[in-house]
Amino acid sequence: MSDPPIITAEALVKSFGSTVALAGVDLEVERGTVLGLLGRNGAGKTTLVRILSTLLAPDVGHARIAGADVVRDAQTVRSRIGLAGQFAAVDETLTGRENLELVGRLYGLGRREARARAGEVLDRLTLATAADRLVLTYSGGMRRRLDLGASLIGRPLVLIMDEPTTGLDPGTRIELWKFIDELVREGTTLLLTTQYLEEADRLADRIAVIERGRMIATGSPSELKQRVGGDVLEVRSANFGDLDRLVTLLSGLGSGPPVADVRGQRVTLPVSDRVSTLFAAARRIEESSIEIDDLSLRRPSLDDVFLALTSPGRPAESGTPTSPRNGHSAYERVVA
Amino acid sequence: MVAAPPARVRSHGPIAFGRDTVLITHRHLLRMWRTPQIMVLSAIMPIMFVLLFRYVFGGSIRVPGYTSYVDFLIPGILVQTVIFGASSTAVGLADDVSKGVTDRFRSLPIHRGAILAARTLADVMRLTYTVALLIGVGLLVGFRMHTDVLSVLAGLGIAVFFGYACSWLFALLALAVRDTETAQLAAFLVTFPFVFAASTFTSTAMMPPWLRTFADAQPVTKVADALRALMEGTGSASGPALSALIWSAGILIVASSLATWRFRRI
Numbered sequence: 377m378s379d380p381p382i383i384t385a386e387a388l389v390k391s392f393g394s395t396v397a398l399a400g401v402d403l404e405v406e407r408g409t410v411l412g413l414l415g416r417n418g419a420g421k422t423t424l425v426r427i428l429s430t431l432l433a434p435d436v437g438h439a440r441i442a443g444a445d446v447v448r449d450a451q452t453v454r455s456r457i458g459l460a461g462q463f464a465a466v467d468e469t470l471t472g473r474e475n476l477e478l479v480g481r482l483y484g485l486g487r488r489e490a491r492a493r494a495g496e497v498l499d500r501l502t503l504a505t506a507a508d509r510l511v512l513t514y515s516g517g518m519r520r521r522l523d524l525g526a527s528l529i530g531r532p533l534v535l536i537m538d539e540p541t542t543g544l545d546p547g548t549r550i551e552l553w554k555f556i557d558e559l560v561r562e563g564t565t566l567l568l569t570t571q572y573l574e575e576a577d578r579l580a581d582r583i584a585v586i587e588r589g590r591m592i593a594t595g596s597p598s599e600l601k602q603r604v605g606g607d608v609l610e611v612r613s614a615n616f617g618d619l620d621r622l623v624t625l626l627s628g629l630g631s632g633p634p635v636a637d638v639r640g641q642r643v644t645l646p647v648s649d650r651v652s653t654l655f656a657a658a659r660r661i662e663e664s665s666i667e668i669d670d671l672s673l674r675r676p677s678l679d680d681v682f683l684a685l686t687s688p689g690r691p692a693e694s695g696t697p698t699s700p701r702n703g704h705s706a707y708e709r710v711v712a
Numbered sequence: 713m714v715a716a717p718p719a720r721v722r723s724h725g726p727i728a729f730g731r732d733t734v735l736i737t738h739r740h741l742l743r744m745w746r747t748p749q750i751m752v753l754s755a756i757m758p759i760m761f762v763l764l765f766r767y768v769f770g771g772s773i774r775v776p777g778y779t780s781y782v783d784f785l786i787p788g789i790l791v792q793t794v795i796f797g798a799s800s801t802a803v804g805l806a807d808d809v810s811k812g813v814t815d816r817f818r819s820l821p822i823h824r825g826a827i828l829a830a831r832t833l834a835d836v837m838r839l840t841y842t843v844a845l846l847i848g849v850g851l852l853v854g855f856r857m858h859t860d861v862l863s864v865l866a867g868l869g870i871a872v873f874f875g876y877a878c879s880w881l882f883a884l885l886a887l888a889v890r891d892t893e894t895a896q897l898a899a900f901l902v903t904f905p906f907v908f909a910a911s912t913f914t915s916t917a918m919m920p921p922w923l924r925t926f927a928d929a930q931p932v933t934k935v936a937d938a939l940r941a942l943m944e945g946t947g948s949a950s951g952p953a954l955s956a957l958i959w960s961a962g963i964l965i966v967a968s969s970l971a972t973w974r975f976r977r978i
């Protein structure tokens with residue numbers, strides 16, 4: 377694409393007291409694409425979102441949206457973005473329609489225009505039947521949709537969503553994904569944060585992985601998967617306490633070190649020599665008498681990428697990470 | 713290709729400020745209207761104080777220069793009422809900040825000043841309603857004014873203006889603590905010494921000297937004395953009224969500047 381990126385951030389740093397929330401973040405998002413910002417709790421996702429949406433000024437660095445600086449030209453930025461924050465910021469004692477109309481009027485629409493626009497958005501988000509009920513009576517999913525609706529009222533060029541599907545049931549999440557697809561087809565640029573790799577994989581054209589305030593990888597979902605290399609051997613442990621023993625047991629067998637995923641109660645191991653590694657692993661596990669639930673070989677998922685990139689103590693692979701000093705290098709490599 | 717261009721940018725100047733303030737104030741008032749229990753409860757508190765001091769303690773309190781204690785009491789409770797009323801700004805704003813409502817507003821292309829202006833405007837409207845209610849209850853329990861209508865209105869105006877200034881003080885407090893419950897508690901603790909170590913319920917003449925020095929110097933006493941002068945005609949009104957106005961204006965200017973400054977780096 378020859379268009380300049382619609383979102384650019386350069387060397388953003390933000391600290392809260394002694395906590396460094398962002399330690400030099402660079403970012404570029406092309407017009408009309410979806411960027412998935414992936415990171416676990418406390419990684420700095422919301423901080424980055426708040427800077428891009430003009431709610432927070434960075435200590436160092438700058439960012440632009442559609443050419444407007446988020447600090448110096450904040451009002452222009454605000455008229456071009458829609459923000460759906462991490463927690464639904466809707467008013468419980470107002471109806472859904474009143475919530476959207478207020479936002480519409482604050483965008484500068486006239487009374488009738490705001491009413492019409494609110495009606496349109498409510499229809500699109502299948503909230504029309506609940507439109508005139510107090511938000512107090514809405515379910516969590518309905519609130520989220522209403523909040524998203526509020527961010528769409530101003531027809532934003534760039535939509536910023538902080539964990540849009542957290543707390544939604546699977547059905548509602550898929551609904552929201554379809555809706556996001558529609559917005560993208562219409563040309564909206566999207567930046568969304570998520571803790572779910574599945575979601576980033578499904579929605580994003582590019583993924584940026586953030587960890588402790590640094591971008592540790594950027595690329596398309598398939599590029600990131602390639603980074604982990606070949607296949608993955610996965611061992612699901614029957615007992616929580618056995619994960620460490622499994623890691624010790626499996627080390628040296630694969631093409632890289634085994635990684636424990638505590639939440640999934642499993643250990644993954646990158647492998648190049650599929651069958652012989654599988655046999656070797658099976659033998660060792662049997663001799664050790666560690667109880668396991670599952671042992672399988674599969675293609676790498678984004679989970680593996682994430683675990684491989686963020687596992688503590690693991691030295692960064694040469695060339696891949698972005699640090700504040702080597703600036704855009706990782707990003708440029710992937711873009712080039 | 714892309715959706716129609718976004719709404720026009722018109723977020724500067726007095727017209728944008730006025731429009732956005734009215735829109736957000738309307739939202740706050742709708743909320744109040746829809747939670748009548750809050751309106752009822754916030755009215756009960758001053759009424760309880762009236763009844764308590766009129767009938768429980770009133771019999772044993774003598775104030776020099778007043779034949780009827782209730783004439784002394786009601787202007788005092790009026791000041792207390794506007795301060796407690798203003799403290800609802802602390803709770804309301806902290807709630808909006810912690811629930812992300814403020815972030816939603818701040819991400820919109822609106823006049824920056826409108827958010828706090830609307831909050832304090834809605835709260836001063838609610839406080840005015842409580843003041844009217846209090847005067848009504850006062851009249852029922854024997855409160856009488858001994859001056860002309862203009863003086864009484866001037867007194868009520870000063871009370872509401874002082875409440876408005878305090879509302880900004882509580883906005884500043886909410887921005888400092890952010891959490892709703894902390895804001896509520898902090899507002900109460902900050903308010904307490906000023907309301908009670910003052911001429912609110914009794915003359916400062918009976919207090920020990922160190923306390924009296926504080927009580928006589930602080931704004932609650934100044935405002936209560938101004939109200940008494942304006943509503944009861946006890947002595948010349950211009951001096952106390954001026955002093956009350958200067959205090960209120962001073963608090964308003966300092967608190968609103970600090971709150972606006974704090975709000976920018978929230």
Ligand SMILES: Nc1ncnc2c1ncn2[C@@H]1O[C@H](COP(=O)(O)OP(=O)(O)OP(=O)(O)O)[C@@H](O)[C@H]1O
Nearest residue numbers: 392395396397415416417418419420421422423424
């Ligand atoms: N206002 C604040 N005051 C102090 N520390 C903060 C503040 N906001 C964020 N932090 C800290 O900055 C770091 C990054 O926080 P941030 O909210 O950006 O993370 P996140 O990636 O959004 O996490 P989550 O997935 O939990 O939402 C955390 O260590 C957090 O404690």
Ligand SMILES: [Mg+2]
Nearest residue numbers: 421422462538
């Ligand atoms: Mg977050």
